[in-house]
Amino acid sequence: MASKKLDLFRRRRSRVRYKLRTCNKGRLRLSVFRSNRHISAQLIDDKNGTTLVAASSLERSLELPRGSNKAAATVVGTAIAERAVGKGITTCYFDRGGYSYHGRVKALADAARGNGLTF
Numbered sequence: 671m672a673s674k675k676l677d678l679f680r681r682r683r684s685r686v687r688y689k690l691r692t693c694n695k696g697r698l699r700l701s702v703f704r705s706n707r708h709i710s711a712q713l714i715d716d717k718n719g720t721t722l723v724a725a726s727s728l729e730r731s732l733e734l735p736r737g738s739n740k741a742a743a744t745v746v747g748t749a750i751a752e753r754a755v756g757k758g759i760t761t762c763y764f765d766r767g768g769y770s771y772h773g774r775v776k777a778l779a780d781a782a783r784g785n786g787l788t789f
Contacts, residue, residue: 679768682767683767697763699716699763700714700789702775704769709774709778710726710728712750722757723754723759732746732749740777742774743774744778744781746778747779750787751782751787764779
């Protein structure tokens with residue numbers, strides 16, 4: 671059962687990334703990882719295979735509310751947007767992975783948009 675769920679998740683993730691890569695060539699990718707306890711985001715340059723900016727709910731410097739909720743996702747989205755704008759990055763595309771655009775993933779995206787990132 672678990673392997674079927676994981677297989678479906680991987681298929682969704684690859685389908686999303688394929689669609690994004692074909693229409694957004696040369697742009698950076700804002701990738702989101704969501705676990706049951708934490709959420710993290712990275713700005714990735716796929717040409718060079720490097721991570722330029724990252725933010726996570728595991729960072730103690732962010733002073734997050736307890737738990738993995740929308741408030742924590744909002745703080746992480748704000749942090750990654752501020753760090754990206756500080757490095758001169760304003761445009762990217764949003765890679766939600768296999769996660770649905772709902773709840774914490776949407777809160778992170780809205781916070782990043784509200785603080786200077788365009789996608």
